[in-house]
Amino acid sequence: KAGVTQTPRYLIKTRGQQVTLSCSPISGHRSVSWYQQTPGQGLQFLFEYFSETQRNKGNFPGRFSGRQFSNSRSEMNVSTLELGDSALYLCASSSPGTGGEQYFGPGTRLTVT
Amino acid sequence: AQSVTQLGSHVSVSEGALVLLRCNYSSSVPPYLFWYVQYPNQGLQLLLKYTSAATLVKGINGFEAEFKKSETSFHLTKPSAHMSDAAEYFCAVSAGSNDYKLSFGAGTTVTVRA
Numbered sequence: 498k499a500g501v502t503q504t505p506r507y508l509i510k511t512r513g514q515q516v517t518l519s520c521s522p523i524s525g526h527r528s529v530s531w532y533q534q535t536p537g538q539g540l541q542f543l544f545e546y547f548s549e550t551q552r553n554k555g556n557f558p559g560r561f562s563g564r565q566f567s568n569s570r571s572e573m574n575v576s577t578l579e580l581g582d583s584a585l586y587l588c589a590s591s592s593p594g595t596g597g598e599q600y601f602g603p604g605t606r607l608t609v610t
Numbered sequence: 611a612q613s614v615t616q617l618g619s620h621v622s623v624s625e626g627a628l629v630l631l632r633c634n635y636s637s638s639v640p641p642y643l644f645w646y647v648q649y650p651n652q653g654l655q656l657l658l659k660y661t662s663a664a665t666l667v668k669g670i671n672g673f674e675a676e677f678k679k680s681e682t683s684f685h686l687t688k689p690s691a692h693m694s695d696a697a698e699y700f701c702a703v704s705a706g707s708n709d710y711k712l713s714f715g716a717g718t719t720v721t722v723r724a
Contacts, residue, residue, distance in 0.1 A: 501653070528710050540700065540714040553711045587653055596642050596661070597704030597712045601653035 498523055501602035503588050509608045515576040518605045522569050522590030528552075529571040530599060531563060534585040543586075546571055575607075583609045612637045612703040614684075616715035624723045629673075629688040631718050633701030636682065643684045644702045644712070645675055654700065660684060661707070671695070696722045 502521045510516050522529050531543040542555040546565035563573040569590075575582055585606050589599035617632040635641055642661050646654040658669025665677040671694075675686045684701060701715040 530710055530712070532712075532714075539716050540712075542711050542713070545710045547710075555711070589654075591710055594707045596707045596709050597644050597702060598656060598659055599654075599710070599712065601646075601655070603651075603653045 498525075501588055501590050501600055503586075503602040503605050505605060506603065507606045507608075509610060510578050511610055512578055512580060514578050515574060516578060516607060517572055517574045518586055518588075518607070520571045520573075520588030520590075520602060522571070522588075523592075523600055526590035526592050526600070527569050528591040528593070529565055529569065530589045530591070531571070531573050532587045532589065533557075534587060534604070535583075540587075543573065578609045580609050583607060612639075612641060612705055612713050614643075614701045614703050614713060614715040616701050616718050618718055619716065620719050620721070622721040622723060623691045625693060626690050629686075629691045629695060629720065631686040631699050631701075631720070633684045633686065633715060634682050635684060635701075635703050637703060637705070639705050642704045642706055642709070643675075643677060644704075645669065645673070645684075645686045646700045646702060646714075648698045648700065648717075650697075657686070657699075691720075691722050693722050693724065696720055 528547045530545040545553040549565045565571045585604045587604045589601045614635045645657040660677045668674045702712045
């Protein structure tokens, strides 16, 4: 089975712009979660989607949003980028009933200048 | 709410020596506990998981962890370190099989000396 894929792998944006990141889960996995990883804050949960519905959301401002499509692929969007949004954004997928047993993609490295 | 605390941000071991990474958890419900590993410029890979069955859990690459409820701990060990074990290790907790929100510890970077 192919693993979780994320595109793009690297991205450079300017403050004030918006960005969309994409994630394709492992085939058959319907749950997709997103995490932000920074040196200062570590790994923080952003949100989780299942069957196109957001089931859980972390403590991030409304500038961070996401969605999931009928084929389970997911996107996350960050509007009005700030320097502090520079991070590695990780997507993970899970099969039903496995909770935190998640399979992570390689991440998208976002740099905001 | 669930949280984990990893003791020690850096651990240095000699090749062939015991690797011991410490993790303590806090949870209002019976926890599911995980250890993940991250190699440079990569995502996270699941090493092992505790889901309320056996308290001694064996994972990939020779790692194992023991769940101790009385100590609220879930320490990760490997009897003999290999150079390829150099990476960052994260302990994580969720609230059960239907909870997909992982709360991670701050991570422990392992360096292996030849």
